[in-house]
Amino acid sequence: MAQTSESRAGAQPSGAEIDVVVVGAGFSGLYLLHRLRGLGVTAKAFEAGSGVGGTWYWNRYPGARCDVESMQYSYSFSDELQQEWSWSERFSAQPEILRYANHVADRFDLRRFIQFDTRVMSAHFDEHDRRWTVKTDRGDVVRARFCIMATGCLSTARLPDFKGRDTFRGNVYHTGEWPHEEVDFTGQRVAVIGTGSSGIQAIPVIAEQAAHLTVFQRTPNYSIPSRNGPMPPEYERWWKENYAEHRAKARMSPNGNFHARNEARALEVDEAERHRVYEERWQAGGSTFVGAFRDLFTSREANDTAAEFVREKIRQIVKDPEVAELLAPKDYPIGTKRICVDSHYFETFNRENVTLVDAKRNPIEEITPTGLIAGGRAYEFDSIVFATGFDAMTGTLLKIDIRGRNGATLREKWAAGPRTYLGLMVAGFPNMFTITGPGSPSVLSNMMVSIEQHVDWISDCLAHMRSSGFEVMEATLEAEDAWVDHVNQVAHKTLYPSAASWYMGANIPGKPRIFMPYIGGVGAYRKKCDTVAANGYEGFEMTPDRAREVAAAE
Numbered sequence: 005m006a007q008t009s010e011s012r013a014g015a016q017p018s019g020a021e022i023d024v025v026v027v028g029a030g031f032s033g034l035y036l037l038h039r040l041r042g043l044g045v046t047a048k049a050f051e052a053g054s055g056v057g058g059t060w061y062w063n064r065y066p067g068a069r070c071d072v073e074s075m076q077y078s079y080s081f082s083d084e085l086q087q088e089w090s091w092s093e094r095f096s097a098q099p100e101i102l103r104y105a106n107h108v109a110d111r112f113d114l115r116r117f118i119q120f121d122t123r124v125m126s127a128h129f130d131e132h133d134r135r136w137t138v139k140t141d142r143g144d145v146v147r148a149r150f151c152i153m154a155t156g157c158l159s160t161a162r163l164p165d166f167k168g169r170d171t172f173r174g175n176v177y178h179t180g181e182w183p184h185e186e187v188d189f190t191g192q193r194v195a196v197i198g199t200g201s202s203g204i205q206a207i208p209v210i211a212e213q214a215a216h217l218t219v220f221q222r223t224p225n226y227s228i229p230s231r232n233g234p235m236p237p238e239y240e241r242w243w244k245e246n247y248a249e250h251r252a253k254a255r256m257s258p259n260g261n262f263h264a265r266n267e268a269r270a271l272e273v274d275e276a277e278r279h280r281v282y283e284e285r286w287q288a289g290g291s292t293f294v295g296a297f298r299d300l301f302t303s304r305e306a307n308d309t310a311a312e313f314v315r316e317k318i319r320q321i322v323k324d325p326e327v328a329e330l331l332a333p334k335d336y337p338i339g340t341k342r343i344c345v346d347s348h349y350f351e352t353f354n355r356e357n358v359t360l361v362d363a364k365r366n367p368i369e370e371i372t373p374t375g376l377i378a379g380g381r382a383y384e385f386d387s388i389v390f391a392t393g394f395d396a397m398t399g400t401l402l403k404i405d406i407r408g409r410n411g412a413t414l415r416e417k418w419a420a421g422p423r424t425y426l427g428l429m430v431a432g433f434p435n436m437f438t439i440t441g442p443g444s445p446s447v448l449s450n451m452m453v454s455i456e457q458h459v460d461w462i463s464d465c466l467a468h469m470r471s472s473g474f475e476v477m478e479a480t481l482e483a484e485d486a487w488v489d490h491v492n493q494v495a496h497k498t499l500y501p502s503a504a505s506w507y508m509g510a511n512i513p514g515k516p517r518i519f520m521p522y523i524g525g526v527g528a529y530r531k532k533c534d535t536v537a538a539n540g541y542e543g544f545e546m547t548p549d550r551a552r553e554v555a556a557a558e
């Protein structure tokens with residue numbers, strides 16, 4: 005890697021050889037560019053969108069907001085940044101999070117490293133010259149020593165392959181690819197298909213506009229009220245005064261959140277105490293509900309107590325008992341699909357202009373020019389909103405033609421499910437890193453904590469390689485195999501694999517059913533990564549820099 009001064013780091017012309025190609029300019033790509041710049045290496049990012057922000061650039065649907073509190077779902081790497089930025093709400097909405105991403109790009113002068121509106125189509129490793137060749141849909145060809153995939157875990161929207169899908173003559177939307185122009189549903193008959201986090205956020209807002217909203221629900225979801233509201237000034241002050249301490253606590257926690265998990269077990273306390281704890285967390289709002297007791301993810305009996313509490317809440321909120329029963333999840337443990345956090349979701353089903361259709365008993369059979377047919381009945385709509393999720397964790401990476409040693413493709417390597425060492429590297433694919441890849445805590449955490457940890461680890465690793473004269477780094481097959489086993493073993497000690505979730509690849513027909521993220525905990529994972537680095541990057545093979553060796557011999 006070139007020993008360059010910071011002034012050398014900058015936008016690179018196409019065709020140039022550079023140190024690092026970054027794919028993606030969401031929160032991962034942005035922070036990575038900042039760190040790379042600090043290392044003084046030459047870097048260039050390609051971003052398919054026209055702007056920064058990733059998730060928050062694409063998911064502009066009504067009601068989109070974070071489900072981790074904004075004081076925590078934000079960067080910690082710059083104290084100036086975290087002190088100067090003010091969030092207007094406890095859980096900020098998409099436009100504000102996108103403004104924040106843009107502010108970060110400008111404040112740290114990162115745009116000049118990014119080529120927008122450009123999709124990376126292929127990345128091939130050439131063993132002879134130890135370089136990656138990256139090609140884009142705009143004809144760019146860039147050679148780089150390192151290729152870092154900051155491509156996101158939820159960045160490939162999934163539209164189910166319904167019969168007649170393209171025949172509908174009205175407006176069609178996917179929450180994950182929402183138009184930039186304002187969408188006004190006023191006076192319309194609208195369908196929302198899907199009741200995951202995206203649907204649950206969009207439904208209450210669309211219901212306020214639409215003449216009539218029909219929600220097609222295949223599987224009900226557990227959802228906790230966010231209790232969102234304007235950011236209380238004293239709460240913001242408390243965070244800002246204690247940021248260092250709070251962030252440090254979050255980094256070593258099970259899921260990257262500051263708010264503590266209760267270390268008591270649900271089955272060790274009596275029913276009254278259990279109820280008190282659940283009620284307290286329900287009133288506090290947000291996903292910390294599932295931290296009510298430590299055994300909720302390991303004991304089905306314990307989990308049932310929390311699940312039943314939420315079902316009871318749904319029955320209390322929703323006036324029509326049949327609708328309430330339909331909305332109450334029963335056939336998988338609470339929390340084993342990502343818990344949803346809502347603003348008046350269940351209340352929305354008390355509105356006159358909202359109908360819930362059980363799409364499990366009445367599956368959607370066909371999209372028609374005027375609407376759709378479900379359970380043999382024809383429905384007519386002006387707009388259909390697909391809130392049908394993503395090809396998560398692997399989908400975006402596998403869309404790129406990635407080839408490592410001997411021309412082997414990542415698609416072949418991952419045919420039976422993703423295999424990584426620490427979610428950071430793949431054996432056979434030297435000098436390619438993934439940020440929050442499968443095998444890391446990734447989507448099981450406050451992603452900002454995981455993103456910063458991965459970017460820091462990778463950046464420190466690049467600095468180490470440079471100072472120690474290494475040119476190539478690669479995960480060994482043994483280390484990868486052992487890590488994949490460990491990830492599996494830990495997952496199967498919990499209830500997580502019992503749900504047909506996107507964590508398991510279960511939302512995509514034909515996708516291997518493997519629990520993809522690492523459930524061992526953000527803190528434990530960080531310790532493991534730090535230990536690996538401290539022990540000379542154990543599990544990785546480092547190859548000395550040829551040019552340096554030649555120079556030394558002369």
Ligand code: FAD
Binds near residue numbers: 072125
């Ligand atoms: P992304 O933000 O997905 O960015 C990846 C970027 O890479 C995208 O802009 C994409 O266009 C680009 N890209 C991909 N492939 C290519 C290619 N081949 N060529 C060029 N560019 C490419 N996590 C939380 O912790 N808390 C939350 O509250 C939360 N809310 C979420 C809400 C929604 C609606 C969704 C979908 C996800 C949410 N997440 C949340 C997860 C969220 O994805 C992460 O928190 C975080 O934003 C991911 O950042 P990233 O940069 O890693 O990936």
Ligand code: NAP
Binds near residue numbers: 203223447511
């Ligand atoms: P999702 O959780 O995968 O939900 C997709 C929904 O579409 C499910 O209800 C699914 O039903 C339904 N669906 C899919 N195919 C269908 C079909 N053929 N017929 C009927 N219904 C169908 O996707 P998502 O809601 O976009 O959320 C994905 C993840 O993004 C979340 O888990 C979360 O991590 C993140 N996210 C976070 C927030 C936030 O609160 N900050 C908001 C949005 C997204 P089945 O369950 O039956 O398959």
